[in-house]
Amino acid sequence: MAGIRPYRSTLRQEHAQQTRRRILEAAAEVFSSRGYASASLADIAASAGVSVESVKVHGPKRALLLAAFELTFGGEAGESSLAERPEIAEIAALDDAETMLSELIPFIAAANARTAGLWATFTAAARDDGTVAAVLADLLERRHADYALMVGLLAERGAAEVAGLDDAGRRELADALSFVMSPEGYQQLVTESGWSSERYTQWLGGAVRLLVTAGRGASTG
Template identity: 50%
Template sequence: MPESRTTRTYRSELRTEQAATTRRRVLDAAAASFTEGGYSGVSLAEIGRRAGVSAETVKANGPKRDLLLGAFEQAFAGAEGDAQLADSTEGVRIAAIGDGDALLAAAAGFIAAANARTSLLWIEILSAAGADPVIAEALEALLARRMADYRATVELLIDRGIAPADIDIPGTAAALSFLWSPEGHQQLVLQSGWSMPRYTAWLCDAARRQLA
């Protein structure tokens, strides 16, 4: 009996889902491996061992530079891709918060947690960008998306009355991008020993000073 179209569709969808699950595992393993061993010092075989898959499977999800970039995106935002944070599930949830103070606290909490997952991985991206023009180009696009997200955040805070209507949106967005950067988490939490609650509170306070 010939295989039905429904059966073929189901099997195709199952394979797609399995492939997506494997890629998420590979990217999680890549993030951990690059953080611990550095981008240049980690092999595809090592990533495969950590992910529980073969080096060929890792290679099929590569090349290595794509694993680095995808690992960062997934670790920071929950999914890889070039969409803005404002369009993500968490971004939409935060944007729907009506109270300005609560919105700022939720945004700071999200960034604090995301930076905690990625601050060391971010350093690997910056380092790799100096030697790989493809990564450098991807980094430039990532920074542009980040700036767009911060402009959108400032606009939301204006709408909620936390920032004045005549504030310099591009300038304030640039200041937030600097203050809320992964480098800040590395220096304050990893190097200076701040607790995450203290760091998160500082993100809120630093933003308020810029928005005043």
């Protein structure tokens, strides 16, 4: 009988994780369709098929919004670096710059496709809610750190133009890559301008490679 308790504990943990994922997936759908202000915990609970009390365990709304975005973008909720996620860690471990980009660009394009609507909700909410704005600022800071890491990895993996940059040049390149590969770009080109996802991914690959081979970001001096 002594072995039953850990087994049951594991089952409870798995059930709790499944419930949390269902709640966050529901939150992503509700926030995207209704917006942050109009969405309620009751709406999320109904969509997830759980009680409001179960949702509150993972709330308040701003925490649900952030976790829903992170889950939708990277497959896992949490305030870790994107580079620590298994899929990105595998890409980062590749030993050639071009191979890294060939794997990373489709991943980012697909993630942007999943999160474009939710990102629009996030940024709109930040304009009206100071607490959400602070959460967004932290997320953007982490995003920039991820791209700074990416620039360093590209230099290490043989991108000669990147390796030749000084610290200021690498910061500019990280800024430019963060801008080009952002969900906002997907929203403008695909959602607003009617590009296909395939065309967007093709364009993204060309834009990223142009920035990398140019060896700097937007600066011309």
